[in-house]
């Protein structure tokens with residue numbers, strides 16, 4: 222993954238408990254609490270009621286021992302019986318409320334995780350954001366980990382904080398009043414001062430933890446990614462006997478992760494020392510508060526008995542108030558975790574927002590067609606108008622008015638790969654029109670696939686103009702990438718993956734079954750037998766169980782099923798025999814598709830009318846081909 226290449230760059234950015242954190246946290250809160258009537262808000266309200274009731278009951282339970290002293294001292298048997306009954310009821314209510322409190326916190330965690338992850342997914346899978354984040358934007362490491370793990374941990378930590386935080390304003394206000402009532406201003410002022418100092422000290426101690434936690438999460442993602450790489454490429458690695466080298470590399474990642482974890486543990490030690498010192502000092506603070514008036518002679522007129530009663534009473538309220546504050550300070554370790562995860566998720570949200578604004582400056586998603594005028598051209602010459610087909614999975618492409626029998630009009634187009642200075646192709650002009658089969662050839666790395674990336678708007682053009690005049694999808698244009706794309710699920714989902722969820726009822730009809738079976742069986746009769754049927758769920762990874770040739774055949778089955786007008790085939794038959802290639806090309810033409818093929822094989826020439834050769838050094842040439850042997854057959 223690109224993230225770790227930029228490790229040094231990332232290290233320079235430090236994440237703290239600063240204004241940025243507050244902004245990002247508020248942004249996340251807005252997602253978690255979209256409205257006052259949202260599930261999270263209702264749960265939060267219920268939690269508030271439960272924790273407040275719990276506090277009242279706790280107070281009642283707290284005063285029970287003193288009442289027991291009374292009835293026992295008075296040998297009041299009936300009073301004792303009713304007190305035992307009351308204690309039982311209170312304890313049952315208390316434990317029920319405590320469990321309810323935990324239960325609501327857990328429900329809130331699930332609800333928050335759902336809301337946050339779904340909101341991240343909504344941005345991630347919108348348009349081509351997932352591609353840009355993973356391939357082109359290096360400032361965000363491990364987006365997958367941020368969405369799957371960091372979001373989960375943030376919600377977990379926030380839910381553990383919730384019940385303690387939610388009730389603290391009420392308990393603090395209540396005990397501040399009592400403290401003021403019994404000690405005068407000296408009590409609350411000293412305790413508030415103590416809390417401010419404690420908070421300040423903890424903020425300083427938390428600072429380095431937040432950025433270290435951020436870094437730790439990044440390395441955690443890198444480590445997991447390494448294992449995923451091995452899992453995905455297990456066979457290739459085994460052919461290379463790569464166990465030893467991968468063992469070393471994976472261990473290296475583990476060491477880097479463990480090192481940062483160690484440093485996090487060390488930094489946390491100082492925070493724990495701070496928190497514990499604050500806790501224990503708090504215990505003495507009440508005596509210090511009462512000592513001041515005693516030593517300054519304010520209580521000189523009191524008898525020793527009156528004085529000890531006053532000390533005990535003051536100590537009680539002060540300890541309660543201090544306890545309220547120390548509970549807040551104890552949350553600093555959780556807060557530093559929350560801050561780390563908030564920065565990671567906040568940063569991802571900002572980058573995804575940025576990409577969306579860059580790629581779709583107009584409100585998304587537009588539901589109407591609005592053909593562009595000159596004002597709508599962006600800096601690369603694209604029109605910023607959106608025309609969407611009914612099928613939303615095909616809806617993230619800009620389609621413009623143009624001649625009906627063309628797919629793309631390319632004018633003076635120059636493009637280069639990201640981060641490179643040299644152009645791959647300069648001032649390319651061509652029109653991809655119906656019935657004219659185009660072959661794109663050229664040496665490795667001359668920019669053949671990049672042309673498709675630019676046409677598809679995965680990459681921005683350096684200059685020039687690209688107009689897409691036919692929509693993407695069935696009866697439009699379809700791209701078969703060099704590396705076959707397979708998703709998880711049934712065979713039906715592989716062949717008809719894009720429209721399955723949209724028009725399920727159409728797919729389930731017999732005609733479609735027949736088409737899929739036909740498309741699949743013509744080339745892969747064994748595949749249907751292996752899967753046990755079109756809708757049989759398989760638990761295998763399609764990339765592991767299909768040979769490259771089978772994957773390419775499956776891609777063609779999808780093509781025949783979707784039947785686009787224009788098919789862009791990027792080395793789509795490179796793993797097949799020439800006979801199989803001929804058969805597939807023949808079927809494509811019989812189905813009336815216009816083919817735009819990229820490849821190295823000379824055997825491809827005969828299926829095309831025009832050849833675009835990318836010569837390297839930004840040069841290109843277009844020539845007419847004699848071939849077109851299958852054209853006649855098709856017509």
Ligand SMILES: Nc1ncnc2c1ncn2[C@@H]1O[C@H](COP(=O)(O)OP(=O)(O)OP(=O)(O)O)[C@@H](O)[C@H]1O
Nearest residue numbers: 356638639640645664665666667668669670671672
């Ligand atoms: N994501 C990327 N980031 C940066 N550079 C890239 C990226 N993808 C490709 N490139 C570079 O762009 C150049 C053109 O790549 P492209 O895939 O278009 O080559 P190609 O002509 O299709 O080659 P082949 O015949 O091997 O498929 C190459 O130098 C490649 O390294």
